[in-house]
Amino acid sequence: MNKFAFHTMVLAFCCGVAAPVFAQDAQKKEEICFESRKGASEITKREIKPGLPNVKCSPKTGAALWYGDPFDGTVPMGKMPLLEKIPEGHAVIKPRSEKLAILPMCGTACHNGVGPAFNPPTLPKGKKPTPIPTMAGLLPGIENLQHGRGGIWCLDCHHTTKRDKLVDHFGDPVSFDQPQLLCGKCHGDKLRDWRDGIHGKRIGEFTSTGKKRWFVCTECHNPHDVQDGARNRGFIQLQPESPPQLPRGLKDAKHEKLHPIPH
Protein backbone atom coordinates (compact mmCIF):
# COMPACT_ATOMS: atom_id res chain seq x y z
CA MET A 1 0.00 0.00 0.00
CA ASN A 2 1.47 3.36 -0.91
CA LYS A 3 1.77 6.17 1.54
CA PHE A 4 -0.87 8.30 -0.09
CA ALA A 5 -3.51 5.64 0.04
CA PHE A 6 -2.65 4.98 3.65
CA HIS A 7 -3.12 8.64 4.53
CA THR A 8 -6.40 8.75 2.71
CA MET A 9 -7.47 5.74 4.68
CA VAL A 10 -6.47 7.30 7.96
CA LEU A 11 -8.31 10.45 6.99
CA ALA A 12 -11.41 8.51 5.99
CA PHE A 13 -11.21 6.55 9.19
CA CYS A 14 -10.97 9.70 11.28
CA CYS A 15 -13.88 11.27 9.46
CA GLY A 16 -15.80 8.08 9.90
CA VAL A 17 -15.20 8.27 13.61
CA ALA A 18 -15.74 11.99 13.81
CA ALA A 19 -19.03 12.00 11.98
CA PRO A 20 -20.94 9.94 14.56
CA VAL A 21 -19.47 12.11 17.29
CA PHE A 22 -20.95 15.19 15.66
CA ALA A 23 -24.19 13.35 15.15
CA GLN A 24 -24.20 12.48 18.83
CA ASP A 25 -23.70 16.13 19.69
CA ALA A 26 -26.71 17.04 17.62
CA GLN A 27 -28.70 14.30 19.30
CA LYS A 28 -27.66 15.41 22.74
CA LYS A 29 -29.34 18.74 22.24
CA GLU A 30 -32.52 16.88 21.42
CA GLU A 31 -33.48 15.11 24.62
CA ILE A 32 -35.69 12.08 24.05
CA CYS A 33 -37.04 9.89 26.81
CA PHE A 34 -39.01 6.68 26.77
CA GLU A 35 -42.40 6.51 28.40
CA SER A 36 -43.78 3.31 29.90
CA ARG A 37 -41.27 0.77 28.67
CA LYS A 38 -38.12 1.12 26.61
CA GLY A 39 -38.65 0.78 22.89
CA ALA A 40 -42.40 1.33 22.89
CA SER A 41 -43.12 5.06 22.85
CA GLU A 42 -40.89 8.08 23.18
CA ILE A 43 -41.26 11.78 23.72
CA THR A 44 -38.97 14.63 22.68
CA LYS A 45 -38.30 17.44 25.09
CA ARG A 46 -39.25 20.96 24.05
CA GLU A 47 -40.42 24.13 25.75
CA ILE A 48 -44.12 24.95 26.00
CA LYS A 49 -43.42 28.31 27.65
CA PRO A 50 -40.13 29.90 28.66
CA GLY A 51 -38.86 27.80 31.56
CA LEU A 52 -41.61 25.19 31.24
CA PRO A 53 -40.82 21.98 29.30
CA ASN A 54 -43.37 19.49 27.94
CA VAL A 55 -41.54 16.63 29.62
CA LYS A 56 -38.63 16.01 31.96
CA CYS A 57 -36.38 13.01 31.42
CA SER A 58 -34.51 11.06 34.05
CA PRO A 59 -30.76 11.67 33.80
CA LYS A 60 -30.22 8.22 35.30
CA THR A 61 -32.55 5.90 33.39
CA GLY A 62 -33.77 7.98 30.44
CA ALA A 63 -37.40 7.51 31.44
CA ALA A 64 -40.01 10.26 31.23
CA LEU A 65 -40.34 11.62 34.75
CA TRP A 66 -42.80 14.45 34.46
CA TYR A 67 -45.39 15.61 31.94
CA GLY A 68 -45.92 19.30 31.30
CA ASP A 69 -48.03 18.55 28.25
CA PRO A 70 -49.83 15.20 28.52
CA PHE A 71 -51.22 15.38 25.00
CA ASP A 72 -47.95 15.75 23.10
CA GLY A 73 -48.13 13.93 19.75
CA THR A 74 -51.58 12.42 20.28
CA VAL A 75 -54.48 11.74 17.91
CA PRO A 76 -58.14 10.84 18.65
CA MET A 77 -58.51 7.23 19.78
CA GLY A 78 -61.13 6.23 17.25
CA LYS A 79 -64.29 4.25 17.89
CA MET A 80 -64.26 2.04 20.94
CA PRO A 81 -67.32 0.08 22.00
CA LEU A 82 -68.79 1.19 25.36
CA LEU A 83 -66.70 4.36 25.48
CA GLU A 84 -69.33 6.41 23.66
CA LYS A 85 -70.07 8.43 26.81
CA ILE A 86 -66.73 10.18 26.47
CA PRO A 87 -67.12 13.42 24.48
CA GLU A 88 -65.62 13.60 21.00
CA GLY A 89 -61.88 14.20 21.10
CA HIS A 90 -61.57 13.58 24.83
CA ALA A 91 -59.95 10.19 24.42
CA VAL A 92 -56.62 10.45 22.64
CA ILE A 93 -53.77 8.03 22.01
CA LYS A 94 -50.28 8.15 20.65
CA PRO A 95 -50.36 6.26 17.32
CA ARG A 96 -48.43 3.02 17.58
CA SER A 97 -48.05 2.58 13.85
CA GLU A 98 -45.63 5.50 13.64
CA LYS A 99 -43.26 3.61 15.88
CA LEU A 100 -43.37 0.43 13.81
CA ALA A 101 -40.84 1.32 11.15
CA ILE A 102 -41.42 -1.54 8.75
CA LEU A 103 -45.20 -1.54 8.99
CA PRO A 104 -45.85 0.36 5.72
CA MET A 105 -43.81 -2.27 3.92
CA CYS A 106 -45.41 -5.35 5.48
CA GLY A 107 -48.53 -5.32 3.34
CA THR A 108 -46.77 -4.32 0.11
CA ALA A 109 -43.25 -5.70 -0.06
CA CYS A 110 -43.67 -9.26 1.24
CA HIS A 111 -47.24 -10.02 2.22
CA ASN A 112 -48.76 -8.39 -0.81
CA GLY A 113 -51.09 -11.21 -1.65
CA VAL A 114 -48.98 -12.23 -4.68
CA GLY A 115 -46.15 -14.17 -3.07
CA PRO A 116 -46.01 -17.93 -3.40
CA ALA A 117 -49.26 -18.99 -5.01
CA PHE A 118 -51.33 -20.56 -2.27
CA ASN A 119 -54.35 -21.81 -4.05
CA PRO A 120 -56.21 -22.78 -2.04
CA PRO A 121 -54.32 -21.10 0.77
CA THR A 122 -52.69 -23.68 2.97
CA LEU A 123 -51.75 -22.64 6.42
CA PRO A 124 -49.53 -24.55 8.81
CA LYS A 125 -51.38 -27.15 10.88
CA GLY A 126 -49.53 -26.71 14.18
CA LYS A 127 -49.56 -23.69 16.48
CA LYS A 128 -45.79 -23.40 16.62
CA PRO A 129 -44.59 -20.49 14.50
CA THR A 130 -42.72 -21.84 11.49
CA PRO A 131 -39.21 -20.46 11.29
CA ILE A 132 -39.15 -18.00 8.42
CA PRO A 133 -35.64 -16.56 8.03
CA THR A 134 -36.81 -13.07 7.00
CA MET A 135 -39.18 -12.74 9.93
CA ALA A 136 -36.60 -14.12 12.37
CA GLY A 137 -34.16 -11.54 11.03
CA LEU A 138 -36.61 -8.73 11.61
CA LEU A 139 -37.85 -9.98 14.96
CA PRO A 140 -35.09 -11.87 16.75
CA GLY A 141 -36.35 -14.59 19.05
CA ILE A 142 -39.78 -14.74 17.47
CA GLU A 143 -39.62 -18.50 16.99
CA ASN A 144 -39.65 -18.67 20.77
CA LEU A 145 -42.86 -16.68 21.18
CA GLN A 146 -43.52 -15.89 24.84
CA HIS A 147 -47.27 -15.38 24.70
CA GLY A 148 -50.11 -17.81 25.19
CA ARG A 149 -47.93 -20.67 26.45
CA GLY A 150 -47.76 -22.43 23.11
CA GLY A 151 -51.49 -22.02 22.49
CA ILE A 152 -51.35 -19.22 19.95
CA TRP A 153 -49.33 -18.25 16.91
CA CYS A 154 -48.85 -15.32 14.51
CA LEU A 155 -52.17 -15.37 12.73
CA ASP A 156 -54.21 -15.45 15.91
CA CYS A 157 -53.32 -11.77 16.18
CA HIS A 158 -52.10 -10.71 12.73
CA HIS A 159 -54.51 -10.50 9.82
CA THR A 160 -54.13 -13.34 7.32
CA THR A 161 -54.15 -11.30 4.13
CA LYS A 162 -53.76 -7.68 5.30
CA ARG A 163 -50.45 -8.00 7.08
CA ASP A 164 -50.28 -4.36 8.14
CA LYS A 165 -53.33 -4.96 10.32
CA LEU A 166 -54.25 -6.98 13.36
CA VAL A 167 -57.37 -9.09 13.46
CA ASP A 168 -60.43 -8.97 15.72
CA HIS A 169 -62.97 -11.59 16.87
CA PHE A 170 -64.79 -11.68 13.56
CA GLY A 171 -61.79 -11.75 11.28
CA ASP A 172 -62.03 -8.05 10.54
CA PRO A 173 -58.82 -6.02 10.35
CA VAL A 174 -57.85 -3.88 13.35
CA SER A 175 -55.39 -1.00 13.25
CA PHE A 176 -52.11 -1.29 15.15
CA ASP A 177 -53.23 1.88 16.91
CA GLN A 178 -56.11 0.03 18.56
CA PRO A 179 -54.58 -3.18 19.86
CA GLN A 180 -57.16 -3.25 22.67
CA LEU A 181 -59.77 -4.45 20.16
CA LEU A 182 -57.58 -7.49 19.58
CA CYS A 183 -56.20 -8.12 23.06
CA GLY A 184 -59.70 -8.01 24.55
CA LYS A 185 -60.47 -11.18 22.57
CA CYS A 186 -58.77 -13.24 25.26
CA HIS A 187 -58.20 -10.74 28.06
CA GLY A 188 -61.80 -9.58 28.40
CA ASP A 189 -61.52 -8.87 32.12
CA LYS A 190 -58.51 -6.64 31.50
CA LEU A 191 -60.29 -4.86 28.66
CA ARG A 192 -63.20 -4.07 30.98
CA ASP A 193 -60.87 -2.73 33.66
CA TRP A 194 -58.90 -0.78 31.08
CA ARG A 195 -62.06 0.83 29.73
CA ASP A 196 -62.99 1.86 33.27
CA GLY A 197 -59.52 3.25 33.95
CA ILE A 198 -58.62 0.61 36.54
CA HIS A 199 -56.10 -1.31 34.45
CA GLY A 200 -53.40 0.51 32.56
CA LYS A 201 -52.54 4.12 32.40
CA ARG A 202 -54.19 7.39 31.45
CA ILE A 203 -52.83 10.90 31.79
CA GLY A 204 -54.40 14.33 31.47
CA GLU A 205 -57.63 15.27 33.25
CA PHE A 206 -58.92 12.97 35.99
CA THR A 207 -62.65 13.78 35.76
CA SER A 208 -64.52 10.86 34.24
CA THR A 209 -65.42 12.79 31.09
CA GLY A 210 -62.21 14.84 30.95
CA LYS A 211 -59.67 14.75 28.15
CA LYS A 212 -57.21 11.93 28.66
CA ARG A 213 -54.39 10.31 26.81
CA TRP A 214 -54.94 6.57 27.03
CA PHE A 215 -51.97 4.25 26.91
CA VAL A 216 -52.85 1.26 24.71
CA CYS A 217 -51.87 -2.34 25.53
CA THR A 218 -48.69 -2.53 23.50
CA GLU A 219 -47.22 0.65 24.97
CA CYS A 220 -46.67 -1.21 28.23
CA HIS A 221 -46.64 -4.89 27.24
CA ASN A 222 -44.50 -6.42 24.52
CA PRO A 223 -47.01 -8.72 22.83
CA HIS A 224 -44.29 -11.11 21.68
CA ASP A 225 -42.79 -11.42 25.15
CA VAL A 226 -45.25 -11.11 27.99
CA GLN A 227 -44.83 -14.39 29.79
CA ASP A 228 -42.84 -14.81 32.96
CA GLY A 229 -39.16 -14.79 32.26
CA ALA A 230 -36.56 -13.10 34.38
CA ARG A 231 -39.34 -10.94 35.76
CA ASN A 232 -42.72 -11.26 37.28
CA ARG A 233 -46.09 -9.55 37.03
CA GLY A 234 -46.14 -9.37 33.24
CA PHE A 235 -44.13 -6.17 32.93
CA ILE A 236 -40.60 -6.10 31.61
CA GLN A 237 -37.93 -5.40 34.24
CA LEU A 238 -36.37 -1.95 34.19
CA GLN A 239 -33.75 0.09 35.95
CA PRO A 240 -35.06 1.87 39.06
CA GLU A 241 -34.44 5.51 39.90
CA SER A 242 -31.93 6.32 42.63
CA PRO A 243 -32.74 5.64 46.31
CA PRO A 244 -33.45 8.37 48.86
CA GLN A 245 -30.70 10.22 50.72
CA LEU A 246 -29.13 8.26 53.55
CA PRO A 247 -29.88 9.46 57.07
CA ARG A 248 -27.19 11.74 58.47
CA GLY A 249 -24.11 9.82 59.57
CA LEU A 250 -24.84 6.58 57.72
CA LYS A 251 -22.47 5.34 55.00
CA ASP A 252 -24.73 2.64 53.60
CA ALA A 253 -28.12 1.09 54.17
CA LYS A 254 -26.97 -2.27 55.54
CA HIS A 255 -29.08 -1.75 58.65
CA GLU A 256 -32.19 -2.21 56.54
CA LYS A 257 -31.25 -5.78 55.76
CA LEU A 258 -31.12 -6.73 59.42
CA HIS A 259 -34.85 -7.02 59.75
CA PRO A 260 -36.05 -9.74 62.04
CA ILE A 261 -37.93 -11.94 59.59
CA PRO A 262 -36.04 -15.22 59.24
CA HIS A 263 -35.95 -16.28 55.60
Add this chain to the structure above:
Amino acid sequence: MLSMSSLMGTAALMVQSGDAKAAVEWAEHFQKNYRLMTAEEKAEARARLERRYSAEYGKQVSVDTTEAQPGVLMGYALNIRKCIGCRRCVKACVEENNQSRGNKPGERIEWIQVLRMERGEFSKDKMNHGYPEGLGIQVGGNAYTPAGAVLEGQYHYEPEAVPEKDATYMPIACMHCEKPPCVKVCPVRTTYRDPDGVVVIDYNWCIGCRMCMGACPYWARRINVANPVLPKEAMNPVTHYLGNRPRMRGVVEKCHWCLQRSRHSRYPACVEVCPVGARKFGNLLDPESEVSLILARKNVFRLKAELNTFPKFFYFYD
Protein backbone atom coordinates in the same frame (compact mmCIF):
# COMPACT_ATOMS: atom_id res chain seq x y z
CA MET B 1 -54.63 45.32 68.40
CA LEU B 2 -52.70 46.11 65.29
CA SER B 3 -55.04 46.76 62.44
CA MET B 4 -54.26 45.63 58.93
CA SER B 5 -54.38 49.19 57.68
CA SER B 6 -51.71 50.34 60.08
CA LEU B 7 -49.55 47.47 58.91
CA MET B 8 -50.15 48.39 55.33
CA GLY B 9 -49.26 51.95 56.21
CA THR B 10 -45.98 50.84 57.69
CA ALA B 11 -45.32 48.67 54.69
CA ALA B 12 -46.07 51.59 52.39
CA LEU B 13 -43.70 53.77 54.37
CA MET B 14 -40.99 51.23 53.92
CA VAL B 15 -41.65 51.03 50.21
CA GLN B 16 -41.23 54.77 50.09
CA SER B 17 -37.95 54.41 51.88
CA GLY B 18 -36.92 52.36 48.82
CA ASP B 19 -36.42 49.07 50.60
CA ALA B 20 -38.86 46.92 48.65
CA LYS B 21 -37.46 43.66 49.96
CA ALA B 22 -37.95 44.72 53.56
CA ALA B 23 -41.50 45.81 52.73
CA VAL B 24 -42.29 42.38 51.35
CA GLU B 25 -40.79 40.64 54.34
CA TRP B 26 -42.70 42.94 56.68
CA ALA B 27 -45.99 42.23 54.93
CA GLU B 28 -45.29 38.50 54.93
CA HIS B 29 -44.38 38.44 58.56
CA PHE B 30 -47.69 39.93 59.58
CA GLN B 31 -49.75 37.93 57.13
CA LYS B 32 -52.81 36.23 58.66
CA ASN B 33 -53.40 32.52 58.73
CA TYR B 34 -54.38 31.70 55.16
CA ARG B 35 -57.75 30.31 56.19
CA LEU B 36 -58.72 33.59 57.85
CA MET B 37 -57.60 35.83 55.02
CA THR B 38 -60.18 37.68 52.94
CA ALA B 39 -60.23 37.35 49.19
CA GLU B 40 -58.42 40.67 48.83
CA GLU B 41 -55.73 39.70 51.28
CA LYS B 42 -55.24 36.44 49.42
CA ALA B 43 -54.93 38.31 46.15
CA GLU B 44 -52.38 40.64 47.72
CA ALA B 45 -50.35 37.76 49.10
CA ARG B 46 -50.50 36.08 45.75
CA ALA B 47 -49.29 39.10 43.83
CA ARG B 48 -46.49 39.60 46.33
CA LEU B 49 -45.34 36.00 46.07
CA GLU B 50 -45.55 35.96 42.29
CA ARG B 51 -43.33 39.02 42.12
CA ARG B 52 -40.85 37.62 44.60
CA TYR B 53 -40.58 34.14 43.05
CA SER B 54 -40.42 35.48 39.49
CA ALA B 55 -37.47 37.67 40.42
CA GLU B 56 -35.80 34.89 42.39
CA TYR B 57 -36.10 32.14 39.76
CA GLY B 58 -35.78 34.28 36.66
CA LYS B 59 -39.02 33.18 35.03
CA GLN B 60 -42.72 33.96 35.15
CA VAL B 61 -43.98 32.14 38.27
CA SER B 62 -47.70 31.85 38.96
CA VAL B 63 -49.12 31.28 42.44
CA ASP B 64 -52.63 29.86 42.19
CA THR B 65 -55.16 30.30 45.00
CA THR B 66 -58.02 28.20 43.61
CA GLU B 67 -60.29 26.95 46.40
CA ALA B 68 -61.74 23.47 46.78
CA GLN B 69 -64.35 22.88 44.09
CA PRO B 70 -67.88 21.93 45.17
CA GLY B 71 -68.87 18.34 44.40
CA VAL B 72 -65.30 17.09 44.53
CA LEU B 73 -63.86 14.76 47.16
CA MET B 74 -60.50 13.56 46.00
CA GLY B 75 -59.42 9.97 46.46
CA TYR B 76 -56.41 7.92 45.50
CA ALA B 77 -55.97 4.21 44.89
CA LEU B 78 -52.77 2.25 44.36
CA ASN B 79 -52.56 -1.26 42.96
CA ILE B 80 -50.10 -2.90 45.28
CA ARG B 81 -49.72 -5.94 43.00
CA LYS B 82 -48.71 -3.83 40.02
CA CYS B 83 -46.11 -1.55 41.59
CA ILE B 84 -42.65 -2.59 40.42
CA GLY B 85 -40.70 -0.30 42.74
CA CYS B 86 -39.13 1.82 39.99
CA ARG B 87 -39.39 5.08 42.03
CA ARG B 88 -40.46 7.15 39.03
CA CYS B 89 -43.34 8.48 41.14
CA VAL B 90 -40.85 9.68 43.75
CA LYS B 91 -38.84 11.65 41.21
CA ALA B 92 -41.92 12.99 39.41
CA CYS B 93 -43.12 14.37 42.71
CA VAL B 94 -39.82 16.16 43.21
CA GLU B 95 -39.92 17.64 39.69
CA GLU B 96 -43.48 18.82 40.17
CA ASN B 97 -43.37 20.07 43.71
CA ASN B 98 -40.12 22.01 43.99
CA GLN B 99 -38.61 19.96 46.80
CA SER B 100 -35.08 20.69 47.92
CA ARG B 101 -32.49 18.67 45.96
CA GLY B 102 -29.07 19.41 47.41
CA ASN B 103 -26.43 16.85 48.26
CA LYS B 104 -25.60 17.65 51.88
CA PRO B 105 -27.46 15.83 54.66
CA GLY B 106 -31.01 17.07 55.03
CA GLU B 107 -30.97 18.90 51.72
CA ARG B 108 -32.68 16.23 49.68
CA ILE B 109 -36.38 15.86 50.29
CA GLU B 110 -38.70 13.26 48.78
CA TRP B 111 -42.31 12.91 49.82
CA ILE B 112 -43.01 9.41 48.52
CA GLN B 113 -41.16 6.50 50.04
CA VAL B 114 -41.14 3.14 48.30
CA LEU B 115 -40.82 0.33 50.78
CA ARG B 116 -39.45 -2.98 49.53
CA MET B 117 -40.72 -5.94 51.47
CA GLU B 118 -39.97 -9.62 51.30
CA ARG B 119 -42.85 -11.62 50.00
CA GLY B 120 -44.37 -13.92 52.55
CA GLU B 121 -44.20 -17.58 51.75
CA PHE B 122 -47.17 -19.69 50.93
CA SER B 123 -45.12 -22.36 49.22
CA LYS B 124 -46.67 -25.78 48.80
CA ASP B 125 -43.98 -27.71 50.60
CA LYS B 126 -44.38 -25.58 53.69
CA MET B 127 -48.15 -25.65 53.78
CA ASN B 128 -48.13 -27.94 56.80
CA HIS B 129 -45.36 -26.24 58.70
CA GLY B 130 -47.67 -23.94 60.61
CA TYR B 131 -47.84 -23.78 64.34
CA PRO B 132 -48.95 -25.98 66.02
CA GLU B 133 -47.35 -28.59 63.76
CA GLY B 134 -49.70 -30.46 61.48
CA LEU B 135 -52.66 -28.10 61.64
CA GLY B 136 -51.90 -26.46 58.33
CA ILE B 137 -51.31 -22.90 57.29
CA GLN B 138 -51.93 -20.19 59.84
CA VAL B 139 -53.57 -16.83 59.51
CA GLY B 140 -51.14 -14.32 58.03
CA GLY B 141 -48.98 -16.97 56.44
CA ASN B 142 -46.73 -19.65 57.75
CA ALA B 143 -45.86 -19.18 61.40
CA TYR B 144 -42.16 -19.48 60.64
CA THR B 145 -42.09 -17.23 57.59
CA PRO B 146 -44.85 -14.66 57.96
CA ALA B 147 -46.25 -12.94 54.88
CA GLY B 148 -45.02 -9.37 54.55
CA ALA B 149 -47.57 -8.20 57.08
CA VAL B 150 -45.19 -6.03 59.05
CA LEU B 151 -43.97 -2.71 57.69
CA GLU B 152 -40.39 -3.87 57.89
CA GLY B 153 -38.35 -3.48 54.80
CA GLN B 154 -35.89 -1.50 52.73
CA TYR B 155 -36.12 2.01 51.41
CA HIS B 156 -32.61 2.12 49.96
CA TYR B 157 -32.77 -0.94 47.72
CA GLU B 158 -30.83 -0.50 44.50
CA PRO B 159 -30.83 -3.54 42.21
CA GLU B 160 -29.95 -3.49 38.50
CA ALA B 161 -33.55 -4.01 37.57
CA VAL B 162 -36.95 -4.08 39.21
CA PRO B 163 -39.21 -5.83 40.02
CA GLU B 164 -37.03 -8.31 41.85
CA LYS B 165 -38.17 -11.83 42.43
CA ASP B 166 -39.82 -12.35 45.81
CA ALA B 167 -40.15 -8.64 46.52
CA THR B 168 -43.27 -6.54 47.01
CA TYR B 169 -43.18 -2.76 46.82
CA MET B 170 -45.35 -0.43 48.82
CA PRO B 171 -45.20 3.30 48.06
CA ILE B 172 -46.19 5.45 51.02
CA ALA B 173 -46.92 9.18 51.19
CA CYS B 174 -49.51 11.40 52.83
CA MET B 175 -52.77 9.45 53.16
CA HIS B 176 -54.99 12.54 53.37
CA CYS B 177 -56.81 11.26 56.41
CA GLU B 178 -60.35 12.28 57.15
CA LYS B 179 -59.33 12.53 60.81
CA PRO B 180 -55.72 13.66 60.46
CA PRO B 181 -53.62 13.37 63.63
CA CYS B 182 -51.27 16.05 62.29
CA VAL B 183 -54.09 18.57 62.15
CA LYS B 184 -55.09 17.75 65.72
CA VAL B 185 -51.64 18.46 67.11
CA CYS B 186 -50.64 21.55 65.13
CA PRO B 187 -50.38 24.35 67.72
CA VAL B 188 -50.75 27.16 65.17
CA ARG B 189 -53.40 25.49 63.01
CA THR B 190 -51.39 26.00 59.89
CA THR B 191 -52.21 22.54 58.59
CA TYR B 192 -55.83 21.66 57.96
CA ARG B 193 -58.13 19.63 55.78
CA ASP B 194 -59.78 21.39 52.86
CA PRO B 195 -63.36 20.44 51.88
CA ASP B 196 -62.17 18.47 48.84
CA GLY B 197 -60.31 16.08 51.13
CA VAL B 198 -56.76 17.38 50.80
CA VAL B 199 -54.71 18.03 53.94
CA VAL B 200 -52.77 21.23 53.27
CA ILE B 201 -50.16 23.44 54.92
CA ASP B 202 -49.91 27.22 54.95
CA TYR B 203 -46.12 27.37 54.95
CA ASN B 204 -46.10 30.96 56.13
CA TRP B 205 -47.64 30.04 59.46
CA CYS B 206 -45.60 26.90 60.10
CA ILE B 207 -43.32 27.39 63.10
CA GLY B 208 -41.33 24.22 62.50
CA CYS B 209 -42.17 22.62 65.85
CA ARG B 210 -42.49 19.17 64.18
CA MET B 211 -45.45 18.09 66.27
CA CYS B 212 -47.16 16.92 63.08
CA MET B 213 -44.14 14.85 62.11
CA GLY B 214 -44.43 12.94 65.34
CA ALA B 215 -48.17 12.56 65.06
CA CYS B 216 -48.32 11.26 61.48
CA PRO B 217 -48.57 7.46 61.57
CA TYR B 218 -47.49 7.24 57.91
CA TRP B 219 -44.15 9.09 58.08
CA ALA B 220 -45.44 11.52 55.46
CA ARG B 221 -44.05 14.83 56.67
CA ARG B 222 -40.63 16.30 55.93
CA ILE B 223 -38.96 19.33 57.44
CA ASN B 224 -36.60 21.72 55.69
CA VAL B 225 -33.77 21.58 58.21
CA ALA B 226 -31.45 23.27 55.76
CA ASN B 227 -32.05 26.06 53.30
CA PRO B 228 -33.89 24.39 50.40
CA VAL B 229 -31.73 23.91 47.30
CA LEU B 230 -33.85 24.54 44.21
CA PRO B 231 -31.97 25.22 40.95
CA LYS B 232 -33.57 27.91 38.81
CA GLU B 233 -33.89 25.82 35.67
CA ALA B 234 -35.46 22.90 37.53
CA MET B 235 -38.01 25.01 39.34
CA ASN B 236 -41.63 24.36 38.34
CA PRO B 237 -43.19 27.80 37.78
CA VAL B 238 -46.81 26.60 37.98
CA THR B 239 -47.53 26.71 41.71
CA HIS B 240 -50.34 26.88 44.26
CA TYR B 241 -50.22 28.79 47.53
CA LEU B 242 -51.06 25.65 49.53
CA GLY B 243 -49.16 23.41 47.17
CA ASN B 244 -45.79 23.46 45.52
CA ARG B 245 -44.66 27.07 45.90
CA PRO B 246 -41.03 27.20 47.06
CA ARG B 247 -40.68 26.64 50.80
CA MET B 248 -38.32 28.26 53.24
CA ARG B 249 -36.03 26.81 55.85
CA GLY B 250 -37.70 25.56 59.01
CA VAL B 251 -41.10 24.64 57.60
CA VAL B 252 -42.73 21.27 57.22
CA GLU B 253 -44.01 19.98 53.90
CA LYS B 254 -45.67 16.87 52.47
CA CYS B 255 -47.77 15.52 49.64
CA HIS B 256 -50.80 17.67 48.81
CA TRP B 257 -52.05 15.63 45.84
CA CYS B 258 -50.53 18.20 43.51
CA LEU B 259 -53.15 20.85 44.32
CA GLN B 260 -51.88 23.10 41.56
CA ARG B 261 -52.88 20.35 39.16
CA SER B 262 -55.78 18.58 40.82
CA ARG B 263 -57.77 21.74 41.53
CA HIS B 264 -57.78 22.13 37.74
CA SER B 265 -58.80 18.51 37.11
CA ARG B 266 -55.33 17.36 36.14
CA TYR B 267 -53.92 14.07 37.42
CA PRO B 268 -51.16 14.33 40.07
CA ALA B 269 -47.62 14.01 38.74
CA CYS B 270 -46.99 10.59 40.28
CA VAL B 271 -50.11 9.14 38.61
CA GLU B 272 -48.91 10.34 35.23
CA VAL B 273 -45.45 8.79 35.31
CA CYS B 274 -46.11 5.42 36.91
CA PRO B 275 -45.07 3.11 34.05
CA VAL B 276 -47.35 0.27 35.12
CA GLY B 277 -50.44 2.36 35.83
CA ALA B 278 -50.54 1.31 39.46
CA ARG B 279 -51.64 4.77 40.60
CA LYS B 280 -55.24 5.92 40.23
CA PHE B 281 -56.80 9.22 41.18
CA GLY B 282 -60.32 10.58 41.01
CA ASN B 283 -63.42 12.11 42.51
CA LEU B 284 -64.99 9.89 45.16
CA LEU B 285 -68.34 11.67 44.73
CA ASP B 286 -68.50 10.66 41.07
CA PRO B 287 -69.64 7.03 40.84
CA GLU B 288 -68.10 6.80 37.35
CA SER B 289 -64.61 7.85 38.42
CA GLU B 290 -61.87 5.27 38.39
CA VAL B 291 -61.38 5.41 42.15
CA SER B 292 -65.10 4.89 42.82
CA LEU B 293 -65.12 1.92 40.46
CA ILE B 294 -62.07 0.45 42.20
CA LEU B 295 -63.77 0.79 45.58
CA ALA B 296 -66.84 -0.91 44.18
CA ARG B 297 -65.07 -3.72 42.44
CA LYS B 298 -61.65 -4.52 43.88
CA ASN B 299 -60.14 -5.72 47.13
CA VAL B 300 -59.26 -2.56 48.99
CA PHE B 301 -57.45 -1.82 52.23
CA ARG B 302 -56.18 1.26 54.03
CA LEU B 303 -52.85 1.40 55.77
CA LYS B 304 -53.12 1.16 59.56
CA ALA B 305 -56.90 1.28 59.37
CA GLU B 306 -57.05 0.37 63.05
CA LEU B 307 -55.96 3.92 63.93
CA ASN B 308 -59.27 5.35 62.68
CA THR B 309 -57.57 8.03 60.64
CA PHE B 310 -59.80 7.15 57.66
CA PRO B 311 -57.32 7.75 54.86
CA LYS B 312 -58.49 8.83 51.42
CA PHE B 313 -55.64 6.79 49.98
CA PHE B 314 -56.56 3.19 49.26
CA TYR B 315 -54.39 0.22 48.39
CA PHE B 316 -55.99 -2.42 46.20
CA TYR B 317 -55.22 -5.57 44.29
CA ASP B 318 -56.98 -7.46 41.51
